[in-house]
Amino acid sequence: MKDDVRTYIYGAIGVFLIGVLAWVGLVYVNACGFTLSCNRGTIPVARTPIPTLIPATLPAMLPEDGMAAADADACYVAAADLMGAWVDAGASDTEVFQFTDATGRECESTFEEVKPLFVEANLWYSGSLSCVSCHSVNLTVSPAQLDVSSYEGILAGSRRAEGAATGTDILGGGNWNSSLLKEFIFEAKADVPGHTEDLSDLMIFAGTPLPVEATPTP
Ligand code: HEC
Known part of the structure; x- marks a missing residue:
């Protein structure tokens, strides 16, 4: 009787853990695919933006001669x-x-x-x-x-x-x-x-x- 209850509790915990692992795995594969070199979780490095557009106010260039x-x-x-x-x-x-x-x-x-x-x-x-x-x-x-x-x-x-x-x-x-x-x-x-x-x-x-x-x- 006591053993039955114990088996039941361990069983439930086991099923729960497998469920959690399956869920985490699914989320990982969903985000990263089947790879172990996934870095989507790394915190992005904030850099000062460098303007790449040339100012549009420059006068049109005149040919020298x-x-x-x-x-x-x-x-x-x-x-x-x-x-x-x-x-x-x-x-x-x-x-x-x-x-x-x-x-x-x-x-x-x-x-x-x-x-x-x-x-x-x-x-x-x-x-x-x-x-x-x-x-x-x-x-x-x-x-x-x-x-x-x-x-x-x-x-x-x-x-x-x-x-x-x-x-x-x-x-x-x-x-x-x-x-x-x-x-x-x-x-x-x-x-x-x-x-x-x-x-x-x-x-x-x-x-x-x-x-x-x-x-x-x-
Ligand atoms: C800030 C708004 C604005 C911009 C920018 C603008 N227009 Fe106009 N355009 C007008 C207005 C207002 C009229 C006069 C409408 C009226 O008389 O009912 C007009 C009238 C015209 C007419 C005469 C049409 C008619 O039947 O009398 C032409 C042609 C024209 N525009 C061409 C141009 C061209 C080419 C450019 C770019 C180089 C230009 N417009 C930029 C507002 C603008």
Whole structure:
């Protein structure tokens, strides 16, 4: 009788211990997998974060002289002029367009290099908002019902009525000089938030120089 009770108690303790071990094992395997070199439990070392982003306020680099620019892989052009060349060449989303850069070289580029001008912040001047931060895909809040977040949005134009696929062409029908886009990049409009600065003189490196044909020696 006494032994029965003892066996029963020891049995219960044994089952309990096996249960605890199985549970701990399960939790371990669940967290670490079948390995003994698991260090997920070690306390992380706190280190002072080192900033890795380059400050966005540095002025655009100027090539030293014509020679230095001729050696660079990229062309040197006003961002607004790159946009203009793209518009004048028919504003394609895939096709290559050509332009003359500030050092007089013939260059080529694609929409891929124009798009960041619409979607990147801190680009036109230090602290500038991206165009898309205002002219977003959500036309109910976007000023002038203009969405410049995508190629399709830019082509669809501004002042799009509810549900309308297109509105006012901001690309001047392919003529940069008469386009609304040029007007809003080149003219500082004191009373329009987001357009209080003339953005026409930002210089960037973009496009690739076309190979120069060797002048035949006489
Ligand atoms: C701070 C917000 C803001 C930012 C950033 C902004 N815009 Fe605008 N944009 C406006 C407002 C407001 C208007 C005028 C809307 C109106 O007249 O009803 C406007 C008007 C325009 C128009 C004229 C559309 C029309 O039909 O009259 C164009 C084109 C335009 N913006 C392009 C751009 C481009 C390109 C950028 C980036 C370089 C940009 N915007 C950045 C707020 C902004």
